[in-house]
Amino acid sequence: MNTRKTFRMDGRTIPFEDGQSIIDAALAAGEYIPHLCHNPEFTPHGSCRVCTVDVDGRMVSACTQPAAEGQQVVNNSDPVNHYRRRLLQMLFVEGNHVCPGCEKSGACQLQAVAYYTGMLAPHFTHFFPRREVDASHPDTVIDFNRCILCELCVRASRDVDGKNVFSISGRGIQSRLIINSNTGRLGDSDYDRADKAASVCPVGAILPKHQGYEVPIGERLYDQRPISVVGDVAQAKQGDNGDG
Amino acid sequence: MTDRLETAANPEGLNRVVIEPLTRVEGHGKVTLLQDDDHHIHQVRLHIAEFRGFEKFIQGRPYWELPVLVQRLCGICPVSHHLAAAKATDALVGCEALTPTAEKIRRLMHYGQVLQSHALHFFHLSSPDLLFGFDDDIAHRNIFGVIEDYPEIARQGVLLRKFGQEVIRVTAGKRIHGTGAIPGGVNKPVSGEERDYLLADVRQMIEWGQQAVELTRRIFMESPDYHREFAGFDSNMLSLVAQDGAFELYHGGLRALDENGATLFDHADCQDYDRLLHEEVRSWSYMKFPFIVKAGQRDGWYRVGPLARVNNADYFPTPLAEQEAQSFRELDAGRPVQASLAYHWARMIELLYCAEAIGILLEDDDISGTELVRRGEMQHRGVGVIEAPRGTLFHHYEINDDGLVEKANLIVSTTHNNQAMNEAIRQVANRYLDGKELNEGLLNHIEVAIRAYDPCLSCATHALGKMPLEVRLVSSGGELVDRLVKSPAGEVAHGS
Ligand code: SF4
Numbered sequence: 001m002n003t004r005k006t007f008r009m010d011g012r013t014i015p016f017e018d019g020q021s022i023i024d025a026a027l028a029a030g031e032y033i034p035h036l037c038h039n040p041e042f043t044p045h046g047s048c049r050v051c052t053v054d055v056d057g058r059m060v061s062a063c064t065q066p067a068a069e070g071q072q073v074v075n076n077s078d079p080v081n082h083y084r085r086r087l088l089q090m091l092f093v094e095g096n097h098v099c100p101g102c103e104k105s106g107a108c109q110l111q112a113v114a115y116y117t118g119m120l121a122p123h124f125t126h127f128f129p130r131r132e133v134d135a136s137h138p139d140t141v142i143d144f145n146r147c148i149l150c151e152l153c154v155r156a157s158r159d160v161d162g163k164n165v166f167s168i169s170g171r172g173i174q175s176r177l178i179i180n181s182n183t184g185r186l187g188d189s190d191y192d193r194a195d196k197a198a199s200v201c202p203v204g205a206i207l208p209k210h211q212g213y214e215v216p217i218g219e220r221l222y223d224q225r226p227i228s229v230v231g232d233v234a235q236a237k238q239g240d241n242g243d244g
Numbered sequence: 245m246t247d248r249l250e251t252a253a254n255p256e257g258l259n260r261v262v263i264e265p266l267t268r269v270e271g272h273g274k275v276t277l278l279q280d281d282d283h284h285i286h287q288v289r290l291h292i293a294e295f296r297g298f299e300k301f302i303q304g305r306p307y308w309e310l311p312v313l314v315q316r317l318c319g320i321c322p323v324s325h326h327l328a329a330a331k332a333t334d335a336l337v338g339c340e341a342l343t344p345t346a347e348k349i350r351r352l353m354h355y356g357q358v359l360q361s362h363a364l365h366f367f368h369l370s371s372p373d374l375l376f377g378f379d380d381d382i383a384h385r386n387i388f389g390v391i392e393d394y395p396e397i398a399r400q401g402v403l404l405r406k407f408g409q410e411v412i413r414v415t416a417g418k419r420i421h422g423t424g425a426i427p428g429g430v431n432k433p434v435s436g437e438e439r440d441y442l443l444a445d446v447r448q449m450i451e452w453g454q455q456a457v458e459l460t461r462r463i464f465m466e467s468p469d470y471h472r473e474f475a476g477f478d479s480n481m482l483s484l485v486a487q488d489g490a491f492e493l494y495h496g497g498l499r500a501l502d503e504n505g506a507t508l509f510d511h512a513d514c515q516d517y518d519r520l521l522h523e524e525v526r527s528w529s530y531m532k533f534p535f536i537v538k539a540g541q542r543d544g545w546y547r548v549g550p551l552a553r554v555n556n557a558d559y560f561p562t563p564l565a566e567q568e569a570q571s572f573r574e575l576d577a578g579r580p581v582q583a584s585l586a587y588h589w590a591r592m593i594e595l596l597y598c599a600e601a602i603g604i605l606l607e608d609d610d611i612s613g614t615e616l617v618r619r620g621e622m623q624h625r626g627v628g629v630i631e632a633p634r635g636t637l638f639h640h641y642e643i644n645d646d647g648l649v650e651k652a653n654l655i656v657s658t659t660h661n662n663q664a665m666n667e668a669i670r671q672v673a674n675r676y677l678d679g680k681e682l683n684e685g686l687l688n689h690i691e692v693a694i695r696a697y698d699p700c701l702s703c704a705t706h707a708l709g710k711m712p713l714e715v716r717l718v719s720s721g722g723e724l725v726d727r728l729v730k731s732p733a734g735e736v737a738h739g740s
Contacts, residue, residue: 100421101305101313133304135646141306187646209647210337212308213423214617216431 007071009053016067023051023062026075032228033075034084034113036091036202037150038063040232042159045151048091050084050113059083081117088114089123094173096128096145103212104204106220110148111203112227134179136187139209140198147177147205153197160196165189177205249670252278252286263687273699275669275690283680288673290666290694291529299652307336307626307643311425314639314654321700322421323357323412324632328639330425331495331628335515336643338620339428345613346429351494352605353415353424354630358493359449359598360408361633362550362591365698366456367401370588374463378692379685397459400452404595407442407449411602414438429617439606446603450564453596457568460589468575473675475584475668475693478503479545480536481552482521482660484631487511489558491565491597493631499556500536500546505580508538514629517638523655531662534655545663548635549697550590555580562604565597584668584696591698622647632657634698658699668693 004015009026016025021044023033035051038044046064053062054074062075074080091110099105131144149168154177157165165186169178181189191197198206217223221230252258258278278287302313311330315322327350334342342350372385375394391398409419414434416422424430464471480503484496497511498520512520523532524541535544546552560566572589575581581590605611628639635657642651672693677686 098313101309103309133306133648135306135648141647209306210308210427212306212310213312213426214431217417217423 005067005069007067007069007073009073010075010077014067014073020067021063022053022055022065022067022071022073025067026062026073027233030233031075032231032233033062034116034227035063036109036113036148037152039152039200039202040235042152042155042200045155048087048148048150050087052080052083052087054080084113084117085119086123088117088119089121091148092119092122093124093126094129095147096131102146102204103207104146106217106223107215108204108222109202109227109231112222112231115222116226116228134186135209136183136185137189137191137209138187139193140186140191141207141209142177142179142186143205143207144177145205146203148203149175149177150202152200152202153177153206156200157191157195157197163190163195163197165191165195165197249285249288249674250666255287258286261682263690273694275694277673277677277682279682283678283682285673285678288666288670289528290662290669299654302649302652305649307333307641307647307649308427310639310641310649311427312421312423315421321357321361321633323353323416324630324637325639326416326422327354327425327494328628328630328632328637329641330427331630332626332639332641333427333628335626335628336623336641337427338623339618340620341618342429343613343615343618344610345433346616346618347495348605348608348610349415349430349434350425352434352602352611353412353422354494355598355602355605356408356411356415358408358631358633359595359602360405360412361698362595362598363401363404363408363456365633366460366588366591366595367398367404369698370695371397371401373688373692373695374460374588378689382684382688385688400455404449404452404456404599407445408598411442414442426617428619431616433613433616434611436612439611442602443606446599446606449599450596450603453592453599454564454568456592457589457596460592461568461571464575464583464586464589471585472583474689475671475696476582477584477667477671478582479547479664479667480508480539481555481580482536482546482548482636483553483556484514484629484636485511485557486561491553491557491560491569493553493594493598495630498629498636500538501556501580502539503580503582505555505578508536514638515625515627517627517629517655518640518653521655523659529662531659533662534660535663546660547664548657548660549587549633550594551581551584551587552635553631554590554593560593560597562597562600564600565593568593568596584664584693587696587698634658634700635660656700658697661697661699665694665697665699668696 006013006015009031012031014025014029014031023035023038024040026033027040033051033053037048038051044063046061049061051062052059055065056072099111105111134142151168154166154168157163165180167178167180168175170176178184179186179189255278258280261277261279263275274291276289276291277285279285298314302310305313310333311326314329315326368387371390372387376385376389387398412422413419416424424432480500482498482500484492485499486492486496498514499510500508502508509520520537521534522537523534525532533545535541536546537544554569554572560569572581572593625642630637637657638655640653641649644650669690672689676689680686
């Protein structure tokens, strides 16, 4: 008997398993919901709110909201995308994002989601915070200017690497990424470039050292096709290389 | 020398004329003239509010970002900054010699850049002055006038520039602000398809290059004495040369010759640039005044760019450019040519050279090679030098153990020519403006002298004919006597 539960999203019927979040069910069905702090490999975090959708008239984050039978979800609409753009604009002005000089450009989720949602300008006044670059580790550089506090490195180091190298300190607008070592520098922590935490940063905050533009412009993940097609939605759709 | 015009003995009570902004030059600059009530000129200065914040901005940044980051310094010749920074980072990563593929691709990119920049400068910015005369009606003395009267010349200018930009796109990934050069090499080879695409046009470009040289030569020789004297003065010349003394744009030793062609230094290592050249600060200008240490602060100033390069080179490695350079050298019977207006002629010889050199490189299989990067032991100090379209360009970086920039120093081409441009406008003011009531045509003489150097003050020249210009004549009592305004549409009107 086929009794799979379903909800409706933008006119499509999406099946889900009990306990699955809206975003995971949508990704599995090949439907992209913009997101930054969510990574299907990790427990949901719900901090960036970029995955906000309208569920039966309420704005909720799709990564923390369990899917339920018969829900009416609005994902790709003007009002929802407008709200997302505002969130993205705040992320851009809170840090220092100089995309033209950033090694992550073209492979950066923040940039790609901004393109996807049609963000054209930062809208808000830039904070221009003074933040450091930590290049004390021989293999990895941390550019705090680009950190969006998604906590993926925190989660990866804690849950996968079992190291707790990263943490968030402070509250509200004072929140910042810190490193668990005597000096507060990465080079003095037990971080290793083989750690899961080394490869989960969705932006250009954690990057390998000594590498700048070895992959030419035009050959990066989001250069050719939008994140809605080639991001984790492509992996979630097993056997489908993102052509759908 | 017109030293006396740098600073008026008694500036109080003189009328001040300001040409601001300068048109058909890259960036924002102004000229001030001090005149007495009989229109005699007592002081002439070129002021440039050059943006030097970049050296501060990149402090603390990782060195591997530099080639891509610092090219944003300028939208006019980003490739030059991209390559000078890449060369400095080559030194930082201990790359002593690039792979043949990397070196040839970078050369290709650079020649594309010089070709397009020279085409733009001559055809769009300077040809109106040269074809129509310095005091031709301003409504006609612009690129639109050239398009109307000499459509073929205008067309060639556009297509030469486009070709250069295509060479850049193929090698750097983008026409502006590409990423081709990386520390120790390049990030991609040229494909067979790309090579064929560029090769299809190269013969035509060489032919147009020859015609452009011929045009500038002919214009100069129509009144050689006038063109020699206009903003003409003796100076030292600085440029790169190849190991055998050949003309060189991408990599070589530094050569400085005095006004008679005697050697001040030769094949000097660019890593020592700061021992060979010092920079003087003067209270009235944001732009420093560099000088050759050996020749002293007073006499050590020099010129860079096409004139210096063509003078300094023993020969050109490509046949057609060499042929043209020979006739150039004959102008002053082997003595270095000193005329500011000969810059245009030298510039077109370089354009021809670039077209020929691009043709040769495109036939070279190395550009499709796969060995792209070489690195050695990390170093703390790296200096990169390149002959940018406008002259020698130095990038100097010092990094800490973590690879972050601690210190940066850039000497851009226009800065080298600072004293020379001041000298040029003083000559012109002295000879053509002194004792006269000023009008637009006379003031354009000043701009013609500056334009010969193709200064990149940063961003204005490309808005040809669109730059608003205002000249105010203020009496000794501070009263506005006259005001000339050029509107964005190019109309000039007296106003009060
Ligand atoms: S992290 Fe992303 S958004 Fe930020 S500067 Fe880099 S490319 Fe741009």
